Amino acid sequence: MDTRDSIRPRGPIVIDIENITKDYVMGEETVRALRGVSLNIHRNEYIAIMGPSGSGKSTLMNMLGCLDTPTSGRYEFNGKNVAEMNDDELAAIRNREIGFVFQTFNLLPRSTSLRNVELPLIYAGIDPETREQRAAEVLADVGLGDRIHHKPNELSGGQRQRVAVARALVNRPSIILADEPTGNLDSKTGEEIMALFEDLYQRGNTIILVTHERDIAAHARRTVHLRDGLIESDHAGFIPEIDMATVG
Amino acid sequence: MKRFLYELGESWKIAVAQMRANMTRSTLTALGVIIGIVAVTLMGTAIGGISIGFDKSMAVLGDDVLYVTQWPWKVVDDWWNYRDRKKIKTEYAEMLNRMIEKTPNSNLIVAVPTSSVFRSIKYGGNQVDNVFVLGTTSDFIVTSTIDCKEGRFFSDMESRGGASVVVIGYDVADALFPSESPINKSVLINGQLFKVVGVNTRQGTFLGLFSWDSMVAMPLGAFNKYFSAKPDSDVRVKVKDKTKLADAKDELTGLMRRVRGLAPEKSDDFSINEQQAFKSTLDPVKNSIAVAGLFITGLSLFVGAIGIMNITFVSVKERTKEIGTRKALGARRRTILLQFLIESTALCLLGGFIGLSFAYVMCLGIGKAFPSFPIQFSVGLVVASMIVSVMTGLISGFAPAWTASRLDPVTALRYE
Numbered sequence: 001m002d003t004r005d006s007i008r009p010r011g012p013i014v015i016d017i018e019n020i021t022k023d024y025v026m027g028e029e030t031v032r033a034l035r036g037v038s039l040n041i042h043r044n045e046y047i048a049i050m051g052p053s054g055s056g057k058s059t060l061m062n063m064l065g066c067l068d069t070p071t072s073g074r075y076e077f078n079g080k081n082v083a084e085m086n087d088d089e090l091a092a093i094r095n096r097e098i099g100f101v102f103q104t105f106n107l108l109p110r111s112t113s114l115r116n117v118e119l120p121l122i123y124a125g126i127d128p129e130t131r132e133q134r135a136a137e138v139l140a141d142v143g144l145g146d147r148i149h150h151k152p153n154e155l156s157g158g159q160r161q162r163v164a165v166a167r168a169l170v171n172r173p174s175i176i177l178a179d180e181p182t183g184n185l186d187s188k189t190g191e192e193i194m195a196l197f198e199d200l201y202q203r204g205n206t207i208i209l210v211t212h213e214r215d216i217a218a219h220a221r222r223t224v225h226l227r228d229g230l231i232e233s234d235h236a237g238f239i240p241e242i243d244m245a246t247v248g
Numbered sequence: 249m250k251r252f253l254y255e256l257g258e259s260w261k262i263a264v265a266q267m268r269a270n271m272t273r274s275t276l277t278a279l280g281v282i283i284g285i286v287a288v289t290l291m292g293t294a295i296g297g298i299s300i301g302f303d304k305s306m307a308v309l310g311d312d313v314l315y316v317t318q319w320p321w322k323v324v325d326d327w328w329n330y331r332d333r334k335k336i337k338t339e340y341a342e343m344l345n346r347m348i349e350k351t352p353n354s355n356l357i358v359a360v361p362t363s364s365v366f367r368s369i370k371y372g373g374n375q376v377d378n379v380f381v382l383g384t385t386s387d388f389i390v391t392s393t394i395d396c397k398e399g400r401f402f403s404d405m406e407s408r409g410g411a412s413v414v415v416i417g418y419d420v421a422d423a424l425f426p427s428e429s430p431i432n433k434s435v436l437i438n439g440q441l442f443k444v445v446g447v448n449t450r451q452g453t454f455l456g457l458f459s460w461d462s463m464v465a466m467p468l469g470a471f472n473k474y475f476s477a478k479p480d481s482d483v484r485v486k487v488k489d490k491t492k493l494a495d496a497k498d499e500l501t502g503l504m505r506r507v508r509g510l511a512p513e514k515s516d517d518f519s520i521n522e523q524q525a526f527k528s529t530l531d532p533v534k535n536s537i538a539v540a541g542l543f544i545t546g547l548s549l550f551v552g553a554i555g556i557m558n559i560t561f562v563s564v565k566e567r568t569k570e571i572g573t574r575k576a577l578g579a580r581r582r583t584i585l586l587q588f589l590i591e592s593t594a595l596c597l598l599g600g601f602i603g604l605s606f607a608y609v610m611c612l613g614i615g616k617a618f619p620s621f622p623i624q625f626s627v628g629l630v631v632a633s634m635i636v637s638v639m640t641g642l643i644s645g646f647a648p649a650w651t652a653s654r655l656d657p658v659t660a661l662r663y664e
Contacts, residue, residue: 067657124578128254
């Protein structure tokens with residue numbers, strides 16, 4: 001068990017989920033992707049959500065990321081009831097509170113790093129000067145200060161993911177939600193990205209990592225396992241005996 | 249509001265970047281709009297030209313002149329009732345003038361007789377056929393918008409004396425005297441020599457409507473002497489105040505009834521016409537040309553619009569994942585809607601602009617090649633076609649943009 005954080009005080013609750021379910025209707029059948037999940041995430045936690053495919057991991061991530069709303073249950077984000085928000089309110093929450101990092105980077109191919117990082121600021125209604133200044137700062141923070149005018153196809157995979165991380169950070173969100181952030185990277189570059197996440201965590205960010213890779217999950221301070229739409233285990237740190245065994 | 253402006257700016261940048269990135273596709277799509285706009289614009293100028301042509305021809309008639317004729321200036325179903333009417337005689341003009349003089353506060357100024365035939369006219373080796381030969385008095389210039397480019401209209405003296413002088417139209421002068429001044433030259437009409445005293449300013453002809461350019465005018469005395477074979481005669485009467493045209497018409501009707509000696513129970517055996525009557529028979533023609541023309545050319549613009557709609561749908565499909573990403577980053581429905589609307593509108597505006605430039609060049613070309621065709625390229629037309637372009641973009645882009653804005657972010661993100 002990782003003891004580095006045991007002395008840290010726990011921050012206020014950012015995400016408060018209680019007994020949420022999600023059903024998908026597929027033709028005649030109803031798929032119950034989540035069957036009642038409860039979860040609290042505090043500020044400045046570093047949490048890994050693991051589970052085999054079909055475990056409801058992606059569905060939970062979509063819920064946490066406010067990309068989707070639950071069929072039932074309570075979801076409060078910073079005390080705001082997200083479960084009943086409409087599309088535009090959810091968009092505002094995603095814009096201000098959540099920084100997404102995707103497996104496939106999802107950068108706009110024809111825009112420079114700077115323009116990519118500026119995007120959330122545009123949707124937040126920030127003026128152009130501040131936008132550019134902040135985007136450049138964040139890019140420098142992730143070690144790409146000299147790459148701000150490069151387009152994605154002029155960057156390596158690791159650099160692209162750094163741009164994506166910068167984009168996730170630029171609006172100073174409450175959480176960073178990373179979905180298999182190293183899935184498209186070789187292991188060395190993957191480790192570099194994980195080191196970046198560690199650094200962000202140390203600087204006070206809240207990180208939610210969705211992954212099925214044990215080595216990646218091992219970076220987190222808390223591990224949540226899902227199986228068949230339910231939380232199977234939720235414990236601090238990464239315990240090889242439990243976490244190696246349960247991941248399919 | 250501020251955010252809306254930023255989003256608008258962002259959307260424009262994306263639109264331009266998209267057009268650059270898909271050069272061939274954008275060009276081909278815009279081509280549809282270009283063709284549409286060229287067609288509509290040229291039709292617009294043509295309609296404007298037709299309208300001006302009509303008005304110019306109408307101006308010949310004068311809006312403050314009443315025409316006493318045997319036949320009314322409209323299509324009649326009971327033509328047999330008009331056929332047997334007595335002809336209008338040129339002498340009526342003098343009788344009318346005497347009565348006008350005796351009427352205090354008359355709404356009428358002067359009556360002018362006109363007789364006309366079609367004849368050939370010759371000078372040296374040159375000949376013009378089918379020239380409208382008009383016999384009238386010197387008062388004619390009062391009733392007409394006619395001006396002399398060279399020389400003058402014949403005088404009162406020449407008019408009374410029936411002198412063998414003529415004023416000739418611009419085209420007639422041009423054909424007979426390609427390289428010299430016609431003034432004081434003698435032309436041959438019906439085997440008789442006439443001295444040219446004036447040449448009319450060019451008026452322009454249109455659709456074969458009547459124009460002073462292809463006519464000659466001479467004193468009625470001379471006309472009656474040499475063209476005795478049944479001419480068509482009218483009397484035109486100048487009105488004092490054109491806002492009281494109806495009163496003037498009533499007065500003239502009364503005078504004409506006295507001239508004809510009609511008993512009160514008899515109906516008029518003459519017609520009194522004005523420019524407006526003629527206009528109202530021509531206007532429907534003009535309007536149906538405009539409607540048909542704009543409809544047909546509008547179809548080509550419609551095809552262009554469908555192209556835009558199609559390409560915007562393709563664009564939405566291709567960029568589903570990008571839409572998902574944007575939504576994840578906080579783009580609202582409105583933002584996405586706006587983005588694709590602006591893309592389609594930008595394409596249409598580009599097409600519209602290029603189309604308009606083409607149309608402008610073509611208009612200049614047509615104007616150079618056929619100077620007589622009245623073509624009119626106006627600022628209003630430019631504005632109108634730009635508005636049409638924008639509307640086309642908005643309308644054709646709406647369905648795809650709406651689809652894009654409604655995409656579920658989860659599905660869109662997963663789309664490959």
